[in-house]
Amino acid sequence: MLTKLNLGCGLVKKEGYINCNISEEVKPDKVLDLEKKFPFKDNSFDEVEASHVFEHVKNFIPMMNEIRCVCRKGAKIFIRVPFYNSCEQATDPTHVRFFSPFSFKYFDRSSDLSQYSHEVSDKSLFKVRQVKINYGVGRSRFLNFLINPLINLNHSFYCKFLSGILPASEIFFELEVIK
Helix, strand or coil: CCCEEEECCCCCCCCCEEEEECCHHHCCCEECCCCCCCCCCCCCEEEEEEECCHHHCCCHHHHHHHHHHHEEEEEEEEEEEEECCCHHHHHCCCCCCCECCCHHHHHCCCCCCHHHCCCCCCCCCEEEEEEEEECCCHHHHHHHHHHHHHHCCCHHHHHHHHCCCCCCCEEEEEEEECC
16 A cells, blocks of 8 residues: 655645645644654655645755655655746745755766765665656646747756746656665
8 A cells, every 4th residue: 555645735635645734724634844853654655745845944955854764765756846936936935945957966866966965875865757847837827838848848958048038837846765
């Protein structure tokens, strides 16, 4: 049986998941502060979802280590975060972190960006399996069929040359736990 964890669920409870949130007001299955040690046994989960919650976490690397600990080898992590220069990212005063399509390569020693991973062990923690930039969310998502193929052709080119003209809304990541 797959065990699944939904971090920062807010009002969106997912069936078949342990829905976690810092606020008791949203009535999560488990009250969980992502800035602290997770109250789960190691190697407990096969899947983790986190939608628009990581941008609120100050102590990001310890949280990623906790996620890895509570996940089994090969577990899938699905993450949605605001794109670093989106209007939504800059509007919310509770956002403390920005994400680019390359942010999670920090945790993958096979990546050319892992040379900066000075706060991570000498082993890969996660493998980046997929990165997809979404141009629009909400009312503007109808443009995704047209713009998403363009902005996902080459993430470096898009970030350096086009993101100021066509700023995306969010990034989707799929990671795999390495142990």
